Amino acid sequence: MLEYHKNLEIFGDIEEVSMDNYKAYLGNVIYSQDKDTLVVKEKSYILVQDGIVQGIFKDLPEGFPQENIIDWGNNLIIPGFSDMHVHASQFLQRGMGMDKKLLDWLNTYTYPTEAKFQDKEHAKKIYGLFVDELVRQGTLHVNCFSSIHYEASEILFELLLERGLFAFTGKLNMDQNSPEFYLEDTESSLRSTEVFISNYRQKGNVQAAIVPRFTITCSEELLAGLGKLAQQYGTPVHSHMCEAISTIKASKELFPNYKNEAEVFYHNNLLGQTPTIMAHCIFMDDDVVQLMQNPNCMAVHCPDATANINAGGIMPVKKLLEMGINLAIGSDIGSGASLSIARGIASTIQHSKIRNMFDPQWEAVNLSEAFYMATRSGGRYFNKVGAFDKGYHFNALVIDDSNFPGENLTSLERLERFCYAGDDRNIVMRYIVGKELII
């Protein structure tokens, strides 16, 4: 294959090897470099070797094997989305009970829906549909809960693994303040969590997480035990924090010795000691913000869920971005209704604008910032996903927006339109580590 070598200079620092195991994906490439920078490379080739991005180029060397070029024409190629907070076990209840308040909604809809996952056949069926819908919506990186049931959590883990997704997933923990039909005792909750995280530490790109539901449903004994496990196994942690005025008040009554929920987690080794993903983070005072500025911590904004369940506020996204807190977007099914993170991008921007109307201190979020949260920033705890830097996994979506009429549009305008007005029908291909994902 020596004839390629003379053209290799255009590939930059790619080693001088045969081109046969390279693939080149041609399209209009967009990804986030940082929150303020969207890289746009129109009509360019993403060069991929064994599922890993090697670079993006305007041209290929003479003699590059034609059969290794995948020509997506005028379509957009963007990174797969990262959905960093979603309850797989609530997939059945999305879009219902939205006129209820959080705690009432949990008792009427959520706990009975989750309790059904004791039945393994039910778990197989519903989690199968859930993972299919993730893929359909272009979510290739996900941080999702199961229920409190060990077997259902295993099933969800295996389904994520089977599809090749990059994921954290865990068995929920709750040993208090829940209905009798959906409650664990502290000891068995800890025991089954340890079995789960030791059996499922990491397989493929899926990793077990420790998932205390929120402080209200966990005794301090349980939290302390979970924190110990997290440290012992180096396991990531996923929970809810500073979500609603009602939950903050209830938590304060349950944990009077701590200033806030963040302290409860922190002192029990569940905040920042290992990678920690906290959903919501709407009401954070300066102490909490300081804890969350740890690079091991991420706050997940769930715009639709927050609006639906009337938490009492909207995350001050712009402020947290400027303070350097790692941010992501979550669909938060079932208080969110849609698994589309593209729609989550539009909602993040919209809700930040409405927030700004009533609290003008912080500007609204823009497309670059929201797209960054939904891709690169959201994917930061997985191994090199959510962007097309050299060395990143080629986890990508091809966006065909030819159903929208329009002339002389920039690729960025088309990306924006897809987020606001498109849907899963516009995603015509999904790649994970360079392999086609079939829906």
Next chain:
Amino acid sequence: MLEYHKNLEIFGDIEEVSMDNYKAYLGNVIYSQDKDTLVVKEKSYILVQDGIVQGIFKDLPEGFPQENIIDWGNNLIIPGFSDMHVHASQFLQRGMGMDKKLLDWLNTYTYPTEAKFQDKEHAKKIYGLFVDELVRQGTLHVNCFSSIHYEASEILFELLLERGLFAFTGKLNMDQNSPEFYLEDTESSLRSTEVFISNYRQKGNVQAAIVPRFTITCSEELLAGLGKLAQQYGTPVHSHMCEAISTIKASKELFPNYKNEAEVFYHNNLLGQTPTIMAHCIFMDDDVVQLMQNPNCMAVHCPDATANINAGGIMPVKKLLEMGINLAIGSDIGSGASLSIARGIASTIQHSKIRNMFDPQWEAVNLSEAFYMATRSGGRYFNKVGAFDKGYHFNALVIDDSNFPGENLTSLERLERFCYAGDDRNIVMRYIVGKELII
């Protein structure tokens, strides 16, 4: 057909006629009786004669012709949606430029996009796509603008007529404060409007409307002339009012002799003298509210558009509903991105919740209120549409939500889920005056 007569008592006060020209649509029927009452009739027949609803019944009389029963099984049957504020001429630009402010967005995106409708071929193509998309999204009743161009406005009128939709549509008027390439002189604006409303007073279920864009782009001479035409021809009026802090300020500078935009319209016979539809109405003081309490006036809430363009506030929907102001929902393409009024229902509720977080004086809107706005209330100026009362047109959508798993759900839960998580794929049939509308 005497054999039917003995069973007619179950039809209530239907005249004693043959059943042969009746059709019976079987499904789970939902419609609004008023803002607080959703009528739900599960597994019932909507009896329709020549496209007009005769009643809803649990059973049919013995001998009702089997071939006249249309069995939609477990599907929902709901009224078609009413989109009461939408710019057909902005169909090409939806979902783009959303990070801009209103006046900047108008100059960069909107005026150049609308100016292209001088070309009749362009108008035919884009308006054709627009009307197709209305139908696809289940919007059967619509109040839409064209551009300032007479011929394009004719084309839009004819396309709406051809599809059998119930519609108001008009030629935009603007004789000041617009770019040179998209501006009329006062006299020709008035002349072409008069020709339009006299030629297109009413054909089928489509009626011409008088459409001053907003006070900023209309001289008082133009407004006075349009008001005179409205009175002379009894033509409905459609415009924007009390939309954004920036536009209110600009209007105040242009019309210093009036207290507010509503007075400008009112004193020029463009507010309540004929049926009047005003988009936005976000910032209304008591004087304006009083003018809008006229039964001839309707305010249109455009939730997505308001959020996208950062108007500075959200319509206080609950307050206006309780004050008895007629309210509707508008997609407001192109500052809104989607023609789905189902999505508009969910956004109306969500945005009212966010508004309530920051301004707790007025509660959030619920599903019943938002659905009422989107169907019956929105359709009130058309002739008996948006509900299934006896005598109403059978303008209906059949909703198949079998792609959502779920057991033992009520029809109302399924309606809510469709609005929050469904899309046009769930609409499997559209009827207009009892006829199937093919997409």
